[in-house]
Amino acid sequence: MTFEEHLKVAAGEVAEHMAATLPDEATIDVEFSDSFLRSMQEFIDNWDVRKKKQTYLRRHPVVRFVLIAAAIILLVFGMLMAVSPEVRAAVTGWLRQELEDSVMYKFNGPSEIESDNKNAPRFEMTWIPEGYQLYDIDKTDYSTYVYYLMGDKEITFSYTFGSESLDMYILLEDLTREQVNINGMEGEILVSDKNEESSIVIWKDNEQNILFYVDGNEEKDTLIKIAESVKLAKE
Amino acid sequence: MLIFLTMIDADEDREKFISIYNNYRKLMFYIAKSILHNDQDAEDVVQEAFYKVAENISKISDPDCTKTKNFVVIIVERKALDILKCRKKTDAEYIDEVYHEGESGLDYEQILEGVSSLARCIRKLPANYREVIILKYYFGYNLKEISELLGLTLNYARQIDQRAKKRLREICKEEGYDI
Numbered sequence: 057m058t059f060e061e062h063l064k065v066a067a068g069e070v071a072e073h074m075a076a077t078l079p080d081e082a083t084i085d086v087e088f089s090d091s092f093l094r095s096m097q098e099f100i101d102n103w104d105v106r107k108k109k110q111t112y113l114r115r116h117p118v119v120r121f122v123l124i125a126a127a128i129i130l131l132v133f134g135m136l137m138a139v140s141p142e143v144r145a146a147v148t149g150w151l152r153q154e155l156e157d158s159v160m161y162k163f164n165g166p167s168e169i170e171s172d173n174k175n176a177p178r179f180e181m182t183w184i185p186e187g188y189q190l191y192d193i194d195k196t197d198y199s200t201y202v203y204y205l206m207g208d209k210e211i212t213f214s215y216t217f218g219s220e221s222l223d224m225y226i227l228l229e230d231l232t233r234e235q236v237n238i239n240g241m242e243g244e245i246l247v248s249d250k251n252e253e254s255s256i257v258i259w260k261d262n263e264q265n266i267l268f269y270v271d272g273n274e275e276k277d278t279l280i281k282i283a284e285s286v287k288l289a290k291e
Numbered sequence: 292m293l294i295f296l297t298m299i300d301a302d303e304d305r306e307k308f309i310s311i312y313n314n315y316r317k318l319m320f321y322i323a324k325s326i327l328h329n330d331q332d333a334e335d336v337v338q339e340a341f342y343k344v345a346e347n348i349s350k351i352s353d354p355d356c357t358k359t360k361n362f363v364v365i366i367v368e369r370k371a372l373d374i375l376k377c378r379k380k381t382d383a384e385y386i387d388e389v390y391h392e393g394e395s396g397l398d399y400e401q402i403l404e405g406v407s408s409l410a411r412c413i414r415k416l417p418a419n420y421r422e423v424i425i426l427k428y429y430f431g432y433n434l435k436e437i438s439e440l441l442g443l444t445l446n447y448a449r450q451i452d453q454r455a456k457k458r459l460r461e462i463c464k465e466e467g468y469d470i
Contacts, residue, residue: 064428066409066413066428067410067425067429068429070429071425074361075361081318084317084318084321089330089331095338096341100305100308192433205445210445
């Protein structure tokens with residue numbers, strides 16, 4: 057076994073033994089303060105506020121009459137969507153919405169083109185400034201993150217396949233924004249006004265429902281050049 | 292740039308969080324208080340730790356298992372030690388000594404009983420080094436995840452990882468354990 061393999065086993069032993077020797081919850085006598093219990097209860101109660109907001113229009117009786125009108129509009133709209141790719145692209149896929157303190161990219165279906173990351177296409181940057189070294193690749197169900205490092209500087213390349221359960225938020229603090237076009241795909245670059253903060257170029261592939269971004273402590277033109285170099289990886 | 296990718300799996304995550312809150316809040320308080328020796332400070336730390344747990348709820352599959360217990364213990368321990376370090380401007384090794392050999396109530400020898408030599412050496416690492424080793428090798432997190440979990444920069448997490456392994460080799464050498 058290598059040292060790293062020994063470490064895995066030993067770290068497990070330490071963790072198991074630490075857990076085993078901690079006191080049982082039932083034996084710990086604690087009287088939490090009212091303010092603590094109240095704060096935690098509020099935190100738990102507000103857990104799904106965002107979800108409630110999303111379902112509000114569907115459930116609220118006051119808007120019933122609006123829904124009847126909406127049904128007629130949707131019928132016409134559905135016909136338009138069927139014949140017009142432009143209309144379809146405007147209301148499905150990754151939609152951008154500006155919130156008070158952030159930009160939200162929300163995937164809005166259609167669900168039949170949802171994809172997971174297991175058999176999904178892989179993308180790669182074919183250009184990156186000299187000196188950066190591949191540091192890590194991380195995959196979740198829908199997203200892939202590729203990290204490059206050079207000293208204190210980091211570049212993250214990410215792509216996320218659309219899923220109706222996904223939202224992406226980018227906090228808008230001290231930054232300037234500009235529309236960009238990355239290889240024919242619409243996007244934007246958010247440049248931080250602070251030197252120590254990274255900037256991000258984010259763009260979406262409406263055909264495959266993929267949201268890409270490149271985040272790093274580099275100049276605007278460099279980040280765009282990196283973004284433009286993103287290609288389908290050769291297997 | 293701060294970027295959040297959220298999965299709206301609110302009901303399932305909320306239930307998971309409630310289980311963790313019910314299962315471990317007393318234990319978390321016990322650990323925080325054993326480090327900070329103050330009820331109010333301990334409550335504040337437990338609350339902060341729960342916010343961190345909520346941020347990372349997707350990493351937890353089963354709220355009632357040893358791994359989750361270790362996870363919340365590491366989070367609350369780190370939060371408490373960070374506060375102690377800020378306040379007393381003391382170093383991590385001293386804090387670790389206070390926590391593990393002082394009034395924490397943990398039986399140090401009992402913890403070491405029956406474990407391998409390398410595990411004994413890991414146990415002797417300062418808390419910040421040991422946490423990174425356990426998160427990396429037991430939980431399988433990468434350094435990016437560890438840095439986010441512990442509130443460190445990625446570079447600092449890398450440094451701790453390297454220093455932890457260096458220190459571990461030194462301890463193993465001192466203990467006569469051949470690696």
